[in-house]
Amino acid sequence: MKDLLKLYENKPPEIVFHWQDAETDAEGWAVINSLRGGASGGGTRMRKGLDENEVLSLAKTMEVKFTVSGPPMGGAKSGINFDPKDPRKKGVLERWFKAVSPLLKSYYGTGGDLNVDEMDEVIPITEDCGVWHPQEGVFNGHFKPSEADKINRIGQLRQGVIKVLENKEYSPDITRKYTVANMITGFGVAEAVKHYYDIYGGEINGKKAIVQGFGNVGAAAAYFLSQMGVKIIGIIDISGGLINEEGFSFEEIKELFLAKDGNTLEHDKLLPFEEINEKIWELDAEIFAPCAASRLITQQQIDSLINRKLEVISCGANVPFADKEIFFGTIMESTDEKVSLIPDFISNCGMARVFAYFMERRVSMTDEAIFNDTSITIKNAIQRTFDNNSSKTNISKSAFEVALKQLV
Numbered sequence: 050m051k052d053l054l055k056l057y058e059n060k061p062p063e064i065v066f067h068w069q070d071a072e073t074d075a076e077g078w079a080v081i082n083s084l085r086g087g088a089s090g091g092g093t094r095m096r097k098g099l100d101e102n103e104v105l106s107l108a109k110t111m112e113v114k115f116t117v118s119g120p121p122m123g124g125a126k127s128g129i130n131f132d133p134k135d136p137r138k139k140g141v142l143e144r145w146f147k148a149v150s151p152l153l154k155s156y157y158g159t160g161g162d163l164n165v166d167e168m169d170e171v172i173p174i175t176e177d178c179g180v181w182h183p184q185e186g187v188f189n190g191h192f193k194p195s196e197a198d199k200i201n202r203i204g205q206l207r208q209g210v211i212k213v214l215e216n217k218e219y220s221p222d223i224t225r226k227y228t229v230a231n232m233i234t235g236f237g238v239a240e241a242v243k244h245y246y247d248i249y250g251g252e253i254n255g256k257k258a259i260v261q262g263f264g265n266v267g268a269a270a271a272y273f274l275s276q277m278g279v280k281i282i283g284i285i286d287i288s289g290g291l292i293n294e295e296g297f298s299f300e301e302i303k304e305l306f307l308a309k310d311g312n313t314l315e316h317d318k319l320l321p322f323e324e325i326n327e328k329i330w331e332l333d334a335e336i337f338a339p340c341a342a343s344r345l346i347t348q349q350q351i352d353s354l355i356n357r358k359l360e361v362i363s364c365g366a367n368v369p370f371a372d373k374e375i376f377f378g379t380i381m382e383s384t385d386e387k388v389s390l391i392p393d394f395i396s397n398c399g400m401a402r403v404f405a406y407f408m409e410r411r412v413s414m415t416d417e418a419i420f421n422d423t424s425i426t427i428k429n430a431i432q433r434t435f436d437n438n439s440s441k442t443n444i445s446k447s448a449f450e451v452a453l454k455q456l457v
Contacts, residue, residue: 235269262341
């Protein structure tokens with residue numbers, strides 16, 4: 050596996066598009082790792098301090114993810130080094146998407162990512178640049194549909210991603226009009242845990258869990274895990290956190306979800322971040338769902354959980370461990386050897402799978418069909434990993450081996 054990984058990591062990307070904004074100090078990169086299958090896909094993010102190497106690593110991660118979610122195409126990513134809180138953000142995004150629009154028309158599909166919103170920014174701005182949909186390049190480069198078929202599928206994709214959830218099983222409050230995009234990634238993180246216990250053995254009901262991050266992904270993961278009977282005993286967010294060693298009830302988790310301020314955990318008894326960050330790693334949890342930013346978890350923190358009762362980790366964040374390597378760093382490898390570690394390209398593939406699902410010809414648009422498709426995709430990926438290695442350790446290593454054999 051490591052030889053395959055080294056070959057994959059060291060292979061240079063096919064295309065690197067570099068942009069310098071004429072009106073601000075914003076700098077951007079679109080990295081197309083490959084045009085496997087005629088196209089590539091990956092979201093657009095913005096943060097101060099971002100560099101080309103971060104975008105490259107994410108593009109390679111996307112390509113691995115597509116081996117699970119489909120379509121079978123290349124990975125890509127766009128990143129802009131700029132403060133997303135700067136009032137000039139909208140102008141920066143407008144100029145960026147104008148510059149990159151020829152790629153988006155031809156062979157690159159994008160979407161929202163860190164600090165860039167799919168519905169409020171990516172779709173309207175790319176439309177103004179003459180792009181039918183941010184995924185138009187995937188249709189043209191990979192699917193090569195007729196003009197009429199492309200119109201129908203883009204319409205299906207547009208409608209599906211913003212579809213308001215109507216089924217109470219998938220939405221904490223149907224009157225609040227949560228969409229597929231709001232809930233699907235966190236749902237996948239929770240489903241990965243469920244399928245892990247179904248395939249590798251064990252009972253999920255009554256297990257205790259810690260969730261890191263309470264944005265879109267973490268809050269939804271906590272909601273769906275709690276719905277399955279998991280006891281959430283700790284939540285850590287940038288704003289602080291909460292601990293209840295007996296476990297919060299499903300109604301309490303639902304209330305926390307609904308009380309969020311944007312992507313921030315809100316509660317009148319919130320522990321300060323410094324305090325929760327000392328205490329949470331000392332809890333007896335069988336399940337850990339890291340759903341915050343990338344590269345946060347230290348060796349000491351994860352070892353503390355492992356030395357207690359930790360059984361399985363389901364990654365909502367891309368590369369959650371504080372490793373410098375693109376994929377399989379020291380902390381991740383050490384963790385994989387000790388407990389069951391479901392890698393990010395399986396557990397957080399929900400949104401990528403939704404895009405792939407709606408790009409197919411005519412699919413069912415019900416909540417059940419959409420969420421069930423993501424669940425089955427994750428289940429199949431975990432089953433393939435189990436078939437390659439039935440041990441409860443080295444799961445990530447085995448999953449990478451299965452994926453990389455398709456890419457190298």
